[in-house]
Amino acid sequence: MLEQLKEEVFQANLELPKHGLVKFTWGNVSAIDRESGLFVIKPSGVSYDVMKASDMVVVDLDGNVVEGEMRPSSDTATHAVLYKHYSEIGGIVHTHSTWATIWAQAGLDVPVMGTTHADTFYGAVPCARFLNQDEVDRGYEAETGRVIIETFEQRGIDVMAVPAVLLHGHAPFTWGKDAKSAVVNSVVLEEVCKMNLYARQLNNFAKELPQGILDKHYLRKHGKDAYYGQK
C-alpha cells in the first residue's frame, strides 16, 4: 500500500539527520497521496539507524492508522489537520532544528533580511502564539495544527508562498509540494534563522530587504517567469 510514497517519506526522514536538523529520534516527515486521502508518516520514537521504509505508517485524515505495525509520530494529528485544511500541501516536516527553535523560543517572526530568505520564503516566517490551557487539554497536537491555520488566516499569508511556521516555545513546521521540498524548506529556514539572528546582533538597525529585491529573488526561482535552474 502506497509503497512508493513510503520510500519517499523514508528517504526524506533520513535527510533530517544528514542535514543536522535532528538529534536521536526527534523530527518527522510525512507526505500525502491526495487520490486516496491517506498520508504516510514516520513511526514514533524509532531510531534513524534501524528504521526501514516498511516501518512507515499509513494514516487517514482523521489521524487513524490504516496500515502499519507501529504507532505513528506523536505529532500525527498536527500533520492531519494541515493536510485536511490545505489541499496544496503534499509533504510536511517537523524538527527541533537549533536555530529555528531559537527563534521559536524567542517568540519572534523571522523577518526578511536577505536574499537567502527571499529565494525560498516570500515574506516573514510567522511565529504562532502559545496554545492556551483549553487547547492543550482538548488535544494538543490537533490544536497545534489549528493555531498554525489561524496564524496564516489572520495575517493573510499564502501558505505555499511562505511554507514554514514557528510555534512559540516549541519549534518549526515546514511543508511543500512533496516530502523532499518540505525538507529543503526546513534546511533553508534553519540557515536563515542563523543568519538573521547574527545580522541583527551585528547591527541592531540592519534594514529588511527592500520589497523590489524580495520580489526579484523570489520570482526568479518561483512561478511562471522563473529562470533559475534548468528548464
Added chain:
Amino acid sequence: MLEQLKEEVFQANLELPKHGLVKFTWGNVSAIDRESGLFVIKPSGVSYDVMKASDMVVVDLDGNVVEGEMRPSSDTATHAVLYKHYSEIGGIVHTHSTWATIWAQAGLDVPVMGTTHADTFYGAVPCARFLNQDEVDRGYEAETGRVIIETFEQRGIDVMAVPAVLLHGHAPFTWGKDAKSAVVNSVVLEEVCKMNLYARQLNNFAKELPQGILDKHYLRKHGKDAYYGQK
C-alpha cells in the same frame, strides 16, 4: 565481574566523543549494579581511542577500587556520593560539554524556554553553588556530590524528574536509570543550553514555557500516560 555492566559503561563512554561532548579524555560515565552495591566507571585519563571494556574499573560505594588494573576517574567520589544518596540513579555522566559548561561558568540555572527542554527535564536545571574552601580542602570530589544533593534538597527538586545539574564554574553532571539514558540527558542538556542562550540573546524578554505546555510535553514522554514512542 560485572562484565555486562562493563560493556555498557564502555559503550556509553564511547558515546561522549561521538556526540561531540568531550575532547581528549575529558568526561566519564559510570553505572551501578544495585544488587552488589558496586559501580563501574571509566579509568582516569585514558584515551577513548585505545580504551577497552576490560579497562573499566569496579568501585564500591565508598569509592574503593574492587577490581581493575587502572585508577578510576578522578571524579569517582562524586559518582559514589550520588549513588549512595539516590537509589533511583542507575548511571551518571560528567562532561565539560561546551554549552552546558558555559551556563555553569555563568552561574545560572537553565530555565524552561521550550519543549525541547520539557521533553526531558521537568523544570529548570539548577546551578549548584561554588564549593567553599573548607569543602575543597576536606575532599573536593565527595563534597561536589554533597553540594549537588544540597541543591536538590533545598529546592525540593525530584532528582529523576530533573536528571541534571550544573556546578558553578565547573561543568554539568547528568544521570538516569542507566548509563545510556544518562548520556541521552547529557546530549539534550547540551542542546537546550545552546538554544536557551541564543533565545535569550535574541529576545531579552522571551517568556518561559507556560506550565500547561511543560506538563503536556513532559508527561507525553514520561510516566504511566506517556504515548510517545512504541509500546
Added chain:
Amino acid sequence: MLEQLKEEVFQANLELPKHGLVKFTWGNVSAIDRESGLFVIKPSGVSYDVMKASDMVVVDLDGNVVEGEMRPSSDTATHAVLYKHYSEIGGIVHTHSTWATIWAQAGLDVPVMGTTHADTFYGAVPCARFLNQDEVDRGYEAETGRVIIETFEQRGIDVMAVPAVLLHGHAPFTWGKDAKSAVVNSVVLEEVCKMNLYARQLNNFAKELPQGILDKHYLRKHGKDAYYGQK
C-alpha cells in the same frame, strides 16, 4: 572547447561544499580565458553530487552561451560585467556563505581587525549598497556587477588588493587571478567575518589593526618582497 578551464572551474565549484560555503546548489564559480574572451561557469541549479566537468557552460563577455547544453548560473551577467571591466580578474566566486552573508545582511564593511584579514585583504572589505528599483528592473544581475564596480571606484579600492565585496542584503562575491585563488579568498572572507563579528561583540572598543602590521602581513605574502611560502 576550453576543456582544461572547464576542469578547473568544475574542481573549484566542488571546493565550495567541501569548505562548507554552500548548501544545495547555492554558489557558483567561473574562470576566464583572456585569449578568447570567453569564460566558463557552473550551470544553474545543478546538484554538486551529479555535476560533471562537461556540464560547465562557456559564455562570452556579453553573457551569451557559446557552448553547453545547460543554462549557465543565473548570476552569469554579474560575472560577465566584472570580467569585462577588470582585466586582472581571472576567476570569480559567489556564495551565500553564512558569516559573510551575515555581514552583508547587516550592511557593514568588514574592518581589518586582525592579521588573518591582513594576510589576504589589504584593507576593509566593502559592503556595496542595495540596488534601487530602476536597477532591479533594468537587469538585476548585470546591475549587481555595476554596483560592485561603483563601490570600488568611488572608494578608490584596488580590486586585486581587496578581492572581495559584500552586497547589502545579499551575500559575498570574491575573485582572484584564477578560480582556485578566488575560492581561497571566499574561505578566508568567511573566517574573517566570523572572527570579526565575535571580536566586536567581545570588546565593543576593539581596535583595528595598526597600519604598519597590516602592511607587514599583507606584504610578506604578496608582491615582489613576499617571503611566505616556497620560492
Added chain:
Amino acid sequence: MLEQLKEEVFQANLELPKHGLVKFTWGNVSAIDRESGLFVIKPSGVSYDVMKASDMVVVDLDGNVVEGEMRPSSDTATHAVLYKHYSEIGGIVHTHSTWATIWAQAGLDVPVMGTTHADTFYGAVPCARFLNQDEVDRGYEAETGRVIIETFEQRGIDVMAVPAVLLHGHAPFTWGKDAKSAVVNSVVLEEVCKMNLYARQLNNFAKELPQGILDKHYLRKHGKDAYYGQK
C-alpha cells in the same frame, strides 16, 4: 638528522587540521632537541595533504636553516627567540584558531572562568600588546617573540604554568614540554576561549573561578601531588 624529532613535529602538525585549528597552510608546530640546540619546524606554506616528515626543516637558535630543502615557516624567528629564552620549552605551536584569535583581536586577557581553564592554565592567559612600528621594521617575527617574553616578565607569569599567549590583533602561540603537549594546549585554549566568550555574554557579572578551586583543579593534574590519569 633528528629523524625522530622530525616525525614527532610532522605528526604534531597534522594534529592541527584534525582538531579544526587551521585552514589551508595556516599554523605551524616546532620542537627542539636541547642537546644539539637545533629545532625542527614545518616548512612555510606547504599543504598538510602533501607534506612529509622529511619536509620538516632543521634550524638553529638564530633561525638559520641547518638542514632541509624548503624554507622554514615564516614565523621561525618567533620560535627561535622563545626557545633561546626559555630552556623549559620543548615544543611550540602557532595557529589562527577561531576563538583564540577572536580574543586576540579583542585585545583581552582570557580570565579563569572555569575548571576547564584551570585544568591546564594556572591563571589568566595574557594578551600581549601590539608591536610598535620600530619593532615591525626591525624584524617582525623576532620582535614578536620578544614582546611575548616582555609580557610574561612584566607580569611575573611562569611560562610553563600558563603555556599560552595571545598577540593583540594577531593570534595565539602555545607551548609545552614537547610538540604534542603544545598542541594539546592549543586545543584547550581554543575551547576555553569559546566558553569564556559566551559565559561572559550570558552573564556580564559572571564571577571568575575562586582561587581555591583553581588551585585544586590545576594541582590535581600537575606537579608532584597530581592524581589525575594513570601512574
